[in-house]
Amino acid sequence: DAKTTQPNSMESNEEEPVHLPCNHSTISGTDYIHWYRQLPSQGPEYVIHGLTSNVNNRMASLAIAEDRKSSTLILHRATLRDAAVYYCILSANSKLTFGKGITLSVRP
Amino acid sequence: DAGVTQSPTHLIKTRGQQVTLRCSPKSGHDTVSWYQQALGQGPQFIFQYYEEEERQRGNFPDRFSGHQFPNYSSELNVNALLLGDSALYLCASSPGTFNQPQHFGDGTRLSIL
Numbered sequence: 001d002a003k004t005t006q007p008n009s010m011e012s013n014e015e016e017p018v019h020l021p022c023n024h025s026t027i028s029g030t031d032y033i034h035w036y037r038q039l040p041s042q043g044p045e046y047v048i049h050g051l052t053s054n055v056n057n058r059m060a061s062l063a064i065a066e067d068r069k070s071s072t073l074i075l076h077r078a079t080l081r082d083a084a085v086y087y088c089i090l091s092a093n094s095k096l097t098f099g100k101g102i103t104l105s106v107r108p
Numbered sequence: 109d110a111g112v113t114q115s116p117t118h119l120i121k122t123r124g125q126q127v128t129l130r131c132s133p134k135s136g137h138d139t140v141s142w143y144q145q146a147l148g149q150g151p152q153f154i155f156q157y158y159e160e161e162e163r164q165r166g167n168f169p170d171r172f173s174g175h176q177f178p179n180y181s182s183e184l185n186v187n188a189l190l191l192g193d194s195a196l197y198l199c200a201s202s203p204g205t206f207n208q209p210q211h212f213g214d215g216t217r218l219s220i221l
Contacts, residue, residue: 032207034207036210041214042214043112043198043200043212043213043214043215044151044198044200044210044212045212046209046210046211049207049209085150087150091207092206092207093164093206093207094139094141094156094164094202094206094207094208094210095141095153095156095164095166096141096143096151096153096200096210097153098143098150098151098152099150100149100150101150
């Protein structure tokens with residue numbers, strides 16, 4: 001399974017944008033980039049996924065580098081409820097291989 | 109529309125025992141995956157069921173087995189429990205095609221004494 005690299009943690013201020021980076025230099029042509037997040041005491045929650053083009057949904061935006069070796073999850077206005085562990089995952093099928101993720105803290 | 113439901117929410121067993129965990133997928137989903145999450149770690153893929161067959165399997169021993177029923181619900185069975193099996197067990201459901209969003213339940217917390 002192709003591997004992703006994320007910082008361990010990041011802090012942001014409430015109502016400001018947040019950019020969460022992910023490196024995946026060994027990505028293959030069939031790998032989709034998935035982002036999930038996990039709030040304390042809950043199961044993971046789907047955030048967004050994409051293959052080559054940038055993607056937007058009601059939760060976030062996903063910016064994918066032209067060479068696909070990195071991507072950035074963008075939360076446009078962080079809220080306290082966005083404090084969670086965010087996982088960047090590569091998958092060519094429905095098997096998700098989670099790493100340790102990045103812990104996002106949001107300051108009021 | 110109910111999401112993924114898992115039962116029980118908590119369970120305590122002793123070493124050597126066997127356990128069965130249950131999962132009902134989100135309405136309209138026919139694929140169920142199981143994950144194990146140790147404390148402080150990300151979830152680890154155990155296996156996935158589609159059309160009542162195991163479609164993919166992670167790096168888990170044969171003590172871990174599963175089943176999917178015609179209504180798409182699923183069970184995870186673990187035999188000969190070890191202390192290291194203590195973890196949060198998560199079930200996720202999705203449509204049958206690959207790379208669709210997976211919907212997770214809140215898991216079963218299994219403690220082995």
